[in-house]
Amino acid sequence: MQGFKSHNGLQNAVLSYIASQKLCREEEKSLRDIFIALDTNKDGFLTKEEILAGYERARGKSGETQKEVDKMMMRVDLNKNGRVDYNGNKINS
Numbered sequence: 001m002q003g004f005k006s007h008n009g010l011q012n013a014v015l016s017y018i019a020s021q022k023l024c025r026e027e028e029k030s031l032r033d034i035f036i037a038l039d040t041n042k043d044g045f046l047t048k049e050e051i052l053a054g055y056e057r058a059r060g061k062s063g064e065t066q067k068e069v070d071k072m073m074m075r076v077d078l079n080k081n082g083r084v085d086y087n088g089n090k091i092n093s
């Protein structure tokens, strides 16, 4: 999975995608690629489980991984529905 090598890269990508809706086309495409790669059931949303699975593919399984994903979801899951919407240009909030 190219572009998905370090968890910092992933976390920054997800957080910056949420934080800024004004990405250039190339940035948006590469972030969407990451989201799409993580969205294993292809429903247009990333659940915590899917993000965690992506982390574990990149880094291996550990308690730390779980904690980091928990933390990240608290920041990106703005409406607390347990998932991140990457369809369209706006994140649900």
Ligand SMILES: [Ca+2]
Pocket (backbone or CB within 6 Å): 039, 040, 041, 042, 043, 044, 045, 046, 047, 050
């Ligand atoms: Ca999904």
